[in-house]
Amino acid sequence: MSQAPGASRPGPVQRARAAEEARATMAREVREGLARRPLPELPCKYFYDERGSALFEQITRLPEYYQTRTETAILEAHAESIVEAVVPRELAELGSGAGHKIRLFLDAMRARRRLEGVVLLEINEAYLRESVARLQADFPEARVRGVTGDFVHDLAALGPGGGRLLLFLAGTVGNLHPDDLPAFFRSAAAVLAPGDAFLVGVDLVKDPARLHAAYNDAAGVTAEFNLNILRVLNQRLGADFDPGDFEHRAFYDPQRQWIEMRLRARRPVTAHLPAAGVSLSLAQGEEIRTELSCKYTRESLESRVEGSGLVLERWITDAGELFASALLRRR
Ligand code: SAH
Numbered sequence: 001m002s003q004a005p006g007a008s009r010p011g012p013v014q015r016a017r018a019a020e021e022a023r024a025t026m027a028r029e030v031r032e033g034l035a036r037r038p039l040p041e042l043p044c045k046y047f048y049d050e051r052g053s054a055l056f057e058q059i060t061r062l063p064e065y066y067q068t069r070t071e072t073a074i075l076e077a078h079a080e081s082i083v084e085a086v087v088p089r090e091l092a093e094l095g096s097g098a099g100h101k102i103r104l105f106l107d108a109m110r111a112r113r114r115l116e117g118v119v120l121l122e123i124n125e126a127y128l129r130e131s132v133a134r135l136q137a138d139f140p141e142a143r144v145r146g147v148t149g150d151f152v153h154d155l156a157a158l159g160p161g162g163g164r165l166l167l168f169l170a171g172t173v174g175n176l177h178p179d180d181l182p183a184f185f186r187s188a189a190a191v192l193a194p195g196d197a198f199l200v201g202v203d204l205v206k207d208p209a210r211l212h213a214a215y216n217d218a219a220g221v222t223a224e225f226n227l228n229i230l231r232v233l234n235q236r237l238g239a240d241f242d243p244g245d246f247e248h249r250a251f252y253d254p255q256r257q258w259i260e261m262r263l264r265a266r267r268p269v270t271a272h273l274p275a276a277g278v279s280l281s282l283a284q285g286e287e288i289r290t291e292l293s294c295k296y297t298r299e300s301l302e303s304r305v306e307g308s309g310l311v312l313e314r315w316i317t318d319a320g321e322l323f324a325s326a327l328l329r330r331r
């Protein structure tokens with residue numbers, strides 16, 4: 001990562017990049033994504049404004065969305081033994097969101113009087129500020145800080161490792177393209193010292209009907225979450241999308257072992273995105289891909305970790321093998 005001069009601000013929440021650079025990056029990524037053919041794309045990190053993060057929180061409570069409660073149960077049973085094995089002084093989390101699960105680790109570290117620091121890296125700055133303030137109030141013995149940034153490009157903003165346990169929960173690793181995982185794991189290894197650990201939540205390959213239901217919930221919350229990306233483009237790039245022109249689509253591709261979320265034009269659409277310097281025309285039925293959510297097995301995940309400097313030390317699953325917590329150790 002390159003840190004722009006003056007990009008970071010004093011205080012517990014810093015920006016990995018200056019606001020103008022982040023805006024220019026968004027404009028470029030959206031322009032490049034929408035130019036892709038046959039399937040235009042939008043980066044899924046732009047779901048998460050205030051409304052998008054609140055919708056994701058609602059998704060985590062849906063009956064069809066088994067991921068959050070399954071991972072929480074795994075961590076409730078194993079956070080203690082993970083802390084026991086890693087003996088961290090600092091907890092770091094990528095894409096920390098509302099930051100509920102991190103508390104299981106913080107409690108275990110506090111009980112061992114080991115808790116010195118917490119650092120959260122999150123793209124939604126407002127959410128991050130709230131999480132940092134809440135954690136600082138509840139864990140006054142620790143130095144809690146936040147970095148507003150992108151976990152693909154800004155990992156170096158975490159600073160060097162040493163006594164660090166890095167968390168990447170919720171199956172968010174699945175939102176990266178599988179081809180990008182080896183480079184991602186190498187950059188994670190670069191912010192860990194030998195002996196540090198990286199705990200990754202992994203949604204597992206399973207019955208396609210179960211996966212389909214999790215991304216096509218009966219209450220329509222996932223549909224609202226998907227459409228929210230258009231509202232974010234309207235707000236941040238001055239675009240003129242009418243979300244009513246689109247419908248939510250999510251399906252499992254068994255060959256690729258991933259869920260794809262798309263927005264399908266209900267009618268011919270022309271939208272203008274002045275801040276990105278592009279217009280988009282879609283015929284009725286044409287689609288924009290908004291998210292990949294890749295599902296892994298132990299083998300398919302491990303093959304992407306190979307050569308990164310990290311090794312798989314523990315693979316913990318629930319009894320139904322819906323979700324796994326992969327504990328990777330920096331060599
Ligand atoms: N860790 C939380 C939230 C997971 S949702 C949990 O376990 O429930 C994914 C989170 O990652 C969201 O808070 C979102 O804002 C953040 N996020 C998504 N893409 C990101 C990116 N590229 N860089 C940083 N944060 C990102």
Ligand code: AVI
Nearest residue numbers: 059170171172174175222293
């Ligand atoms: C954050 N991430 C792991 C979620 C997922 O399941 O891929 C985002 C999400 N997309 C639709 N529903 C939830």
